[in-house]
Amino acid sequence: MTHSDDPDFDLADFLPYLLNQAAEAASLGFQNIYRNDYGMLRTEWRILFHLGRYGDMTATEIGKRSLIHKTKISRAVTALEEKRFLMRKDFDSDRRSASLSLTAAGRTAYRKLTKQAADYDRSLARAFSAEEQAVLRKCLRQLAAR
Amino acid sequence: MTHSDDPDFDLADFLPYLLNQAAEAASLGFQNIYRNDYGMLRTEWRILFHLGRYGDMTATEIGKRSLIHKTKISRAVTALEEKRFLMRKDFDSDRRSASLSLTAAGRTAYRKLTKQAADYDRSLARAFSAEEQAVLRKCLRQLAAR
DNA sequence: TCTTGATGGTTACAAATGCAACTTTTAACA
DNA sequence: TGTTAAAAGTTGCATTTGTAACCATCAAGA
Numbered sequence: 472m473t474h475s476d477d478p479d480f481d482l483a484d485f486l487p488y489l490l491n492q493a494a495e496a497a498s499l500g501f502q503n504i505y506r507n508d509y510g511m512l513r514t515e516w517r518i519l520f521h522l523g524r525y526g527d528m529t530a531t532e533i534g535k536r537s538l539i540h541k542t543k544i545s546r547a548v549t550a551l552e553e554k555r556f557l558m559r560k561d562f563d564s565d566r567r568s569a570s571l572s573l574t575a576a577g578r579t580a581y582r583k584l585t586k587q588a589a590d591y592d593r594s595l596a597r598a599f600s601a602e603e604q605a606v607l608r609k610c611l612r613q614l615a616a617r
Numbered sequence: 618m619t620h621s622d623d624p625d626f627d628l629a630d631f632l633p634y635l636l637n638q639a640a641e642a643a644s645l646g647f648q649n650i651y652r653n654d655y656g657m658l659r660t661e662w663r664i665l666f667h668l669g670r671y672g673d674m675t676a677t678e679i680g681k682r683s684l685i686h687k688t689k690i691s692r693a694v695t696a697l698e699e700k701r702f703l704m705r706k707d708f709d710s711d712r713r714s715a716s717l718s719l720t721a722a723g724r725t726a727y728r729k730l731t732k733q734a735a736d737y738d739r740s741l742a743r744a745f746s747a748e749e750q751a752v753l754r755k756c757l758r759q760l761a762a763r
Numbered sequence: 764t765c766t767t768g769a770t771g772g773t774t775a776c777a778a779a780t781g782c783a784a785c786t787t788t789t790a791a792c793a
Numbered sequence: 794t795g796t797t798a799a800a801a802g803t804t805g806c807a808t809t810t811g812t813a814a815c816c817a818t819c820a821a822g823a
Contacts, residue, residue, distance in 0.1 A: 487646075497763075565819070589626045592631055595760070596632065616642075688781075692779090712788060713789070
């Protein structure tokens with residue numbers, strides 16, 4: 472006996488819930504890599520990725536691209552700096568901000584992590600047909616864009 | 618110019634990232650409802666849901682069903698009790714645990730929230746065709762099951 | 764030049780979470 | 794019966810994160 476007026480509804484079918492479960496499960500495997508192998512947090516890996524992929528930029532520019540909040544960026548940049556994955560180069564023109572660029576170690580980490588991410592992505596996607604993958608990614612993108 | 622050995626790879630295509638973005642966006646709309654209207658956190662709403670849907674049970678039983686960690690359950694139950702949404706009934710047979718049951722206010726909140734969840738789910742799903750929805754849910758379930 | 768307002772980034776504080784340690788009670792069994 | 798181990802919850806601590814307030818610098822105009 473159910474206690475609901477809407478007996479067909481179940482959390483397991485609720486899209487936000489289902490998305491969360493899937494996202495958490497999918498994150499886990501890769502999280503282990505950047506956490507255990509590089510001692511990074513998620514935000515740090517994301518920032519490393521942005522710098523590696525798009526080149527040097529300021530914290531604000533990372534924020535515009537990634538939609539990560541500036542306090543998270545500030546802390547992650549400090550952490551990456553302490554780990555010697557990136558360096559700040561002050562501008563003469565504007566001493567409020569600095570150009571962030573990866574060190575050699577940072578670029579190496581970027582290269583390896585990107586490769587592992589691509590591998591991991593393939594291992595996840597392997598469970599689905601090409602059509603399913605296309606639908607899945609399209610739906611996710613659409614949901615994310617709200 | 619890209620700085621990668623794998624120039625086709627982008628975070629925006631990375632499934633864990635995409636899933637996270639979609640999950641976060643999808644959560645937001647409903648989060649506003651249980652937060653603003655009922656002052657609940659996500660775990661509290663989930664526990665309210667389990668009790669409303671499946672009837673009275675102990676904290677451990679909720680944990681088995683929902684896979685929520687017992688410390689989160691303990692804190693959420695206390696919070697729901699303070700908000701007068703649930704009550705503990707001690708067992709005579711085993712004084713370590715208690716049966717948790719919703720109050721009248723809790724049942725009302727459950728009914729309304731469940732209805733709003735169902736509506737919200739439909740509003741999300743409306744963006745997709747029936748086939749897309751089926752593929753999406755199937756893929757998410759499969760990912761979550763890993 | 765001086766003031767006012769915006770911008771880039773950091774820090775303080777509070778809430779949320781995970782992990783481990785702990786308390787109480789029960790069960791097992793020598 | 795008395796000791797030990799397990800189970801049900803709770804609490805403490807350390808980490809992470811969001812919000813708001815904050816400092817320093819720069820731009821624009823009076």
